[in-house]
Amino acid sequence: xxxxxxxxxxxxxxxxxxxxxxxxxxxxxxxxxxxxxxxxxxxxxxxxxxxxxxxxxxxxxxxxxx
Amino acid sequence: xxxxxxxxxxxxxxxxxxxxxxxxxxxxxxxxxxxxxxxxxxxxxxxxxxxxxxxxxxxxxxxxxxxxxxxxxxxxxxxxxxxxxxxxxxxxxxxxxxxxxxxxxxxxxxxxxxxxxxxxxxxxxxxxxxxxxxxxxxxxxxxxxxxxxxxxxxxxxxxxxxxxxxxxxxxxxxxxxxxxxxxxxxxxxxxxxxxxxxxxxxxxxxxxxxxxxxxxxxxxxxxxxxxxxxxxxxxxxxxxxxxxxxxxxxxxxxxxxxxxxxxxxxxxxxxxxxxxxxxxxxxxxxxxxxxxxxxxxxxxxxxxxxxxxxxxxxxxxxxxxxxxxxxxxxxxxxxxxxxxxxxxxxxxxxxxxxxxxxxxxxxxxxxxxxxxxxxxxxxxxxxxxxxxxxxxxxxxxxxxxxxxxxxxxxxxxxxxxxxxxxxxxxxxxxxxxxxxxxxxxxxxxxxxxxxxxxxxxxxxxxxxxxxxxxxxxxxxxxxxxxxxxxxxxxxxxxx
Numbered sequence: 001x002x003x004x005x006x007x008x009x010x011x012x013x014x015x016x017x018x019x020x021x022x023x024x025x026x027x028x029x030x031x032x033x034x035x036x037x038x039x040x041x042x043x044x045x046x047x048x049x050x051x052x053x054x055x056x057x058x059x060x061x062x063x064x065x066x
Numbered sequence: 067x068x069x070x071x072x073x074x075x076x077x078x079x080x081x082x083x084x085x086x087x088x089x090x091x092x093x094x095x096x097x098x099x100x101x102x103x104x105x106x107x108x109x110x111x112x113x114x115x116x117x118x119x120x121x122x123x124x125x126x127x128x129x130x131x132x133x134x135x136x137x138x139x140x141x142x143x144x145x146x147x148x149x150x151x152x153x154x155x156x157x158x159x160x161x162x163x164x165x166x167x168x169x170x171x172x173x174x175x176x177x178x179x180x181x182x183x184x185x186x187x188x189x190x191x192x193x194x195x196x197x198x199x200x201x202x203x204x205x206x207x208x209x210x211x212x213x214x215x216x217x218x219x220x221x222x223x224x225x226x227x228x229x230x231x232x233x234x235x236x237x238x239x240x241x242x243x244x245x246x247x248x249x250x251x252x253x254x255x256x257x258x259x260x261x262x263x264x265x266x267x268x269x270x271x272x273x274x275x276x277x278x279x280x281x282x283x284x285x286x287x288x289x290x291x292x293x294x295x296x297x298x299x300x301x302x303x304x305x306x307x308x309x310x311x312x313x314x315x316x317x318x319x320x321x322x323x324x325x326x327x328x329x330x331x332x333x334x335x336x337x338x339x340x341x342x343x344x345x346x347x348x349x350x351x352x353x354x355x356x357x358x359x360x361x362x363x364x365x366x367x368x369x370x371x372x373x374x375x376x377x378x379x380x381x382x383x384x385x386x387x388x389x390x391x392x393x394x395x396x397x398x399x400x401x402x403x404x405x406x407x408x409x410x411x412x413x414x415x416x417x418x419x420x421x422x423x424x425x426x427x428x429x430x431x432x433x434x435x436x437x438x439x440x441x442x443x444x445x446x447x448x449x450x451x452x453x454x455x456x457x458x459x460x461x462x463x464x465x466x467x468x469x470x471x472x473x474x475x476x477x478x479x480x481x482x483x484x485x486x487x488x489x490x491x492x493x494x495x496x497x498x499x500x501x502x503x504x505x506x507x508x509x510x511x512x513x514x515x516x517x518x519x520x521x522x523x524x525x526x527x528x529x530x531x532x533x534x535x536x537x538x539x540x541x542x543x544x545x546x547x548x549x550x551x552x553x554x555x556x557x558x559x560x561x
Contacts, residue, residue, distance in 0.1 A: 020157060020311075024307055034281060037301070047355065048352075051160075
């Protein structure tokens with residue numbers, strides 16, 4: 001893929017840290033989803049989001065041989 | 067040894083799967099057959115040729131252990147939301163793996179290194195730092211192996227098998243096929259183990275809540291339990307925020323410094339294999355999150371437990387038909403074999419390369435290395451077995467907690483050098499010693515709890531002691547490096 005700005009792409013890897021380490025942001029019960037309090041589904045949602053972000057970075061860097 | 071409460075169907079299913087993986091363990095020596103197994107790269111790293119899928123099963127099978135499947139729900143059952151820190155931990159570990167582990171793989175491959183201590187020795191030319199990293203690795207791994215036995219014992223208990231004999235037999239069988247097949251054995255068995263675990267967990271999270279009135283009802287029952295108990299809860303107390311976040315972050319930094327996880331990384335075929343795995347391994351994390359919820363299902367099912375560690379087996383026993391319960395127990399027991407095998411191989415590699423070769427026989431050839439490692443893997447497993455049989459379980463738990471703290475102190479020596487060559491060996495060694503000593507003392511003073519209360523002026527907060535020790539470690543290393551007159555800085559390694 002486009003390799004002109006690989007360094008900016010790497011910043012995507014920091015998003016899961018921001019999303020999960022700022023605990024007060026998600027320490028609540030509402031809104032619920034399918035019976036799951038917010039605290040639980042929010043963290044579970046970060047699993048596919050993290051995989052997606054990592055995949056985006058992978059597409060951008062896999063050919064650079066680093 | 068058998069008691070009247072043995073369930074014949076469950077036991078038969080369990081035994082059938084156990085025999086299957088035993089046969090696979092021995093056959094593994096012929097799988098992807100190398101020219102010779104008498105080489106540490108082959109016995110201890112499977113030839114460094116494992117592709118994306120084998121690596122996915124192996125690392126997944128070895129990182130998400132039987133102990134995890136027993137202990138995470140047990141903690142969630144006991145305290146609620148706080149026990150869930152395993153979820154953010156096993157999410158944020160992967161961006162780190164993605165960014166860092168391909169560089170470490172490359173350095174190891176180019177230098178022919180088998181262990182983290184090999185890498186450190188080649189990088190810094192310091193036998194002392196190498197020994198520090200190697201000893202830390204072995205010490206951190208031993209209690210971890212013992213805890214796999216604890217996970218297995220919980221399953222044997224649920225099957226109605228009492229006494230020590232089943233555990234001894236299972237472990238001797240494991241020790242023998244690991245001896246003969248090396249890393250190929252757990253890599254092959256991991257396919258079976260992980261497939262079984264996925265089936266069990268998907269069945270559990272689909273069927274059990276239906277029997278218990280749905281997820282909303284499960285959370286409600288758990289909430290009622292914590293309210294009645296007056297401790298724990300479905301969400302965190304604000305005083306737990308920093309503890310929760312630092313436990314997740316510290317555990318994530320430590321996770322891939324352990325000999326068993328690094329063995330999985332080094333055994334892979336290349337940087338892109340590791341990167342692809344960082345994208346794909348979170349599938350196991352989703353599974354772990356669902357497994358953690360089994361703790362709440364234990365409350366919804368009104369289980370009466372002698373020990374929190376019984377929550378998962380007891381849940382399966384009361385809600386699954388006995389044939390499927392046997393299948394689920396087999397999944398957990400086999401889930402103990404894979405990591406125990408990889409851990410003993412990782413520890414054996416360290417002993418062989420960084421102690422035997424370094425101090426006893428520097429001119430050892432490849433076949434000699436493989437021989438020493440094979441015998442060491444046996445000794446390590448027998449040691450863990452004896453420790454489990456003759457020492458209180460609490461001792462293994464305490465040591466495993468300290469092990470996490472200790473292994474985290476090798477972070478600067480192993481990881482920093484991938485990005486910069488500013489640090490010198492004596493400074494890193496000083497940091498390691500400071501972090502290890504201070505962290506251990508804090509933990510002991512706190513009654514062997516992972517959390518330490520820090521008071522700064524009129525602010526006080528509670529955080530993971532391992533991360534606190536790592537901060538101290540880095541500070542000492544920086545100060546020591548500035549204080550010692552050091553060599554001119556070399557340019558950063560790699561691209």
